[in-house]
Amino acid sequence: MRLGPFILRRLALSIFVLFGLSILIFIIARIVPGDPARLTLGPRAPVYVVERLRQQMHLDKPLHQQYGLWLWEVAHGNLGDSLLTRRPVKQDIKEFFPATLELVGITAIFIIVAGISLGVTSARYANTWFDNVVRLFSYLGIVTPAFAWAVILMLLFGFVWHLFPTYGRLTEGVIPPPTITGMYTVDSLLNGRLDIFWDAFMHLILPATALALPPMSQAARITRSSMADNQNKDCMSSMIAYGVPDKVVTGKYLLKPSLISPITVMGMDIAATFGYAFMVEKIFGFPGLARYGIQVMLNKDVNAISGVVLVLGVVFITLNIVVDIIVAYLDPRIRLLKGGIR
Amino acid sequence: MMTEKMFTPDAIEDPWVRTLDSLKKTWYKFSRNWLSVLGLVMVFTIIFLAVFAPYVTPYPQHAGKFVDFKNKNQPPSWQHLMGTDTIGRDILSRIIFSFRNALLMAIVVLSVSVSLGTLTGLTAGYYSGTRVDIVIMRVTDVFISIPPIILALSIAAVLKPTLMNAMIAVTISWWPWYTRMTYSLASSIKNEYYVQAAELTGASKIYILFSEILPNCSSSLFTKMALDVGWVTLVGAALSFVGLGEQPPKPALGTMIAEGVERMPGQWWIALFPALAIMFLVLGFNLFGDGIRDALSPEEA
Numbered sequence: 242m243r244l245g246p247f248i249l250r251r252l253a254l255s256i257f258v259l260f261g262l263s264i265l266i267f268i269i270a271r272i273v274p275g276d277p278a279r280l281t282l283g284p285r286a287p288v289y290v291v292e293r294l295r296q297q298m299h300l301d302k303p304l305h306q307q308y309g310l311w312l313w314e315v316a317h318g319n320l321g322d323s324l325l326t327r328r329p330v331k332q333d334i335k336e337f338f339p340a341t342l343e344l345v346g347i348t349a350i351f352i353i354v355a356g357i358s359l360g361v362t363s364a365r366y367a368n369t370w371f372d373n374v375v376r377l378f379s380y381l382g383i384v385t386p387a388f389a390w391a392v393i394l395m396l397l398f399g400f401v402w403h404l405f406p407t408y409g410r411l412t413e414g415v416i417p418p419p420t421i422t423g424m425y426t427v428d429s430l431l432n433g434r435l436d437i438f439w440d441a442f443m444h445l446i447l448p449a450t451a452l453a454l455p456p457m458s459q460a461a462r463i464t465r466s467s468m469a470d471n472q473n474k475d476c477m478s479s480m481i482a483y484g485v486p487d488k489v490v491t492g493k494y495l496l497k498p499s500l501i502s503p504i505t506v507m508g509m510d511i512a513a514t515f516g517y518a519f520m521v522e523k524i525f526g527f528p529g530l531a532r533y534g535i536q537v538m539l540n541k542d543v544n545a546i547s548g549v550v551l552v553l554g555v556v557f558i559t560l561n562i563v564v565d566i567i568v569a570y571l572d573p574r575i576r577l578l579k580g581g582i583r
Numbered sequence: 584m585m586t587e588k589m590f591t592p593d594a595i596e597d598p599w600v601r602t603l604d605s606l607k608k609t610w611y612k613f614s615r616n617w618l619s620v621l622g623l624v625m626v627f628t629i630i631f632l633a634v635f636a637p638y639v640t641p642y643p644q645h646a647g648k649f650v651d652f653k654n655k656n657q658p659p660s661w662q663h664l665m666g667t668d669t670i671g672r673d674i675l676s677r678i679i680f681s682f683r684n685a686l687l688m689a690i691v692v693l694s695v696s697v698s699l700g701t702l703t704g705l706t707a708g709y710y711s712g713t714r715v716d717i718v719i720m721r722v723t724d725v726f727i728s729i730p731p732i733i734l735a736l737s738i739a740a741v742l743k744p745t746l747m748n749a750m751i752a753v754t755i756s757w758w759p760w761y762t763r764m765t766y767s768l769a770s771s772i773k774n775e776y777y778v779q780a781a782e783l784t785g786a787s788k789i790y791i792l793f794s795e796i797l798p799n800c801s802s803s804l805f806t807k808m809a810l811d812v813g814w815v816t817l818v819g820a821a822l823s824f825v826g827l828g829e830q831p832p833k834p835a836l837g838t839m840i841a842e843g844v845e846r847m848p849g850q851w852w853i854a855l856f857p858a859l860a861i862m863f864l865v866l867g868f869n870l871f872g873d874g875i876r877d878a879l880s881p882e883e884a
Contacts (some may be wrong), residue, residue: 396855
């Protein structure tokens with residue numbers, strides 16, 4: 242089967258999932274104890290004002306109508322106002338999301354590059370001292386959560402050896418580059434300011450490493466075991482017997498089938514990084530979406546919470562689509578399944 | 584039943600002897616790997632410490648409301664092996680007490696998730712291809728479409744911040760993963776000959792689901808449960824880190840880390856030791872779970 246129809250079916254499925262996710266978020270937003278209108282206005286507002294806002298917020302209508310109206314607003318990009326910052330949620334997200342995206346982007350690069358190269362090298366030199374060291378450390382990496390790594394790295398590299406900065410996105414006094422994408426590293430490069438780029442990049446290294454270590458170790462382990470499985474297949478030995486160069490065997494015929502399971506796992510893990518970023522951003526005082534998310538969660542700011550969850554859900558679904566397409570490209574058998582679902 | 588037992592020629596047919604026998608074999612395989620045994624020792628240590636926390640901790644009264652400003656911010660010493668926090672409480676005692684809630688959370692979350700996930704997964708798997716399958720699995724897909732940690736955080740955020748609500752939030756984001764696993768197992772097991780044989784003899788659906796299919800999913804389920812104790816604790820710590828779990832003055836690993844981070848370079852022990860405690864917990868249950876997986880996998884001796 243061609244890749245095109247597969248992608249179409251996959252997209253159709255994710256529209257369904259997105260629809261379901263919107264229902265889930267609506268339910269979460271409505272189980273808040275108390276009256277949303279009262280929460281918005283505070284305890285001292287007169288009853289008739291609250292009543293008017295209830296009508297404005299459509300809280301007097303039946304639940305399914307409320308959902309319909311809410312979905313209509315969300316589909317038009319209107320997520321309502323935040324109770325905490327008194328600004329439209331959309332504006333808040335626009336301000337804080339690029340920082341998180343930048344952090345997770347760097348993390349993803351660390352995970353992919355380091356995870357796969359460690360796994361491949363480890364499989365290449367299987368059962369040597371290098372392999373054993375990588376396996377031991379990858380086990381430690383997996384079981385140590387990102388925020389424990391954050392604390393450890395911060396102590397070692399921030400306070401004991403003073404190698405990297407440990408707070409915020411830029412050194413105090415450095416003026417952020419003019420906003421184009423909101424990501425400081427990209428913006429500073431677009432403006433040709435290498436000094437700002439370096440500063441922003443140094444600030445990203447510790448949080449990104451903390452976030453990357455567990456998934457990277459996982460990726461290395463899975464790459465190693467799936468390479469080791471495929472290495473022993475008959476087709477590989479016959480290719481070596483034919484005299485196909487080692488580089489071609491490993492780089493082309495061995496790597497392609499071996500990367501399928503690591504890519505699937507890495508996709509899930511990179512998406513989950515947005516979740517762990519909640520803690521890591523707080524530890525490093527990094528002003529991203531996750532830190533904003535914690536603030537609005539502690540203040541029961543329903544509109545902002547549903548906005549944050551919606552954005553992260555969309556990112557997660559998109560990542561899953563991308564991963565499924567890459568996997569379907571690598572493995573023709575998967576394209577034959579119905580829409581890639583089991 | 585008694586009469587049947589009396590006429591059985593040899594004792595192997597006795598179900599108790601058989602269970603004991605298979606347990607012995609499993610233990611043999613499990614104990615071959617010293618890492619698995621280490622995991623088991625770690626798990627027992629954690630459970631022992633949690634159960635007997637009031638007797639094994641040096642300062643049991645520090646687990647609740649307690650202030651001792653004279654001894655605040657003490658670095659690790661022989662009096663306080665892991666130091667004291669900002670209001671003078673012994674960190675080691677508080678870590679051991681926080682294991683209690685961590686394990687309680689894991690037990691509650693996993694028992695509900697496993698029952699719910701197994702029930703839905705078995706049903707959907709056995710009736711795969713029908714409308715039941717489609718409804719159950721598409722609902723599961725929606726829950727799985729966001730990382731569990733974010734779903735748990737957002738549910739806990741709109742509820743009151745208590746341990747109970749944190750458990751509810753984690754459970755809601757955890758059960759679909761069990762549904763998905765049981766589903767994939769059940770939908771392949773239902774084509775086995777023994778299931779078809781049971782169908783032909785007219786066994787009830789309940790019997791087929793719970794006595795034919797479920798026992799054959801159990802080894803995967805046990806493995807995942809053992810591994811998940813660590814991960815549930817981790818998500819629980821994440822919730823309390825944000826401030827959405829057990830409320831102070833009760834000890835929680837996440838809360839302790841969050842407090843310690845603000846004191847970072849000076850009083851490093853406040854954050855570091857709770858972080859290492861989580862690492863110890865997850866490592867123990869991971870080694871243990873991997874050991875169970877190796878011991879229960881049928882192929883190798």
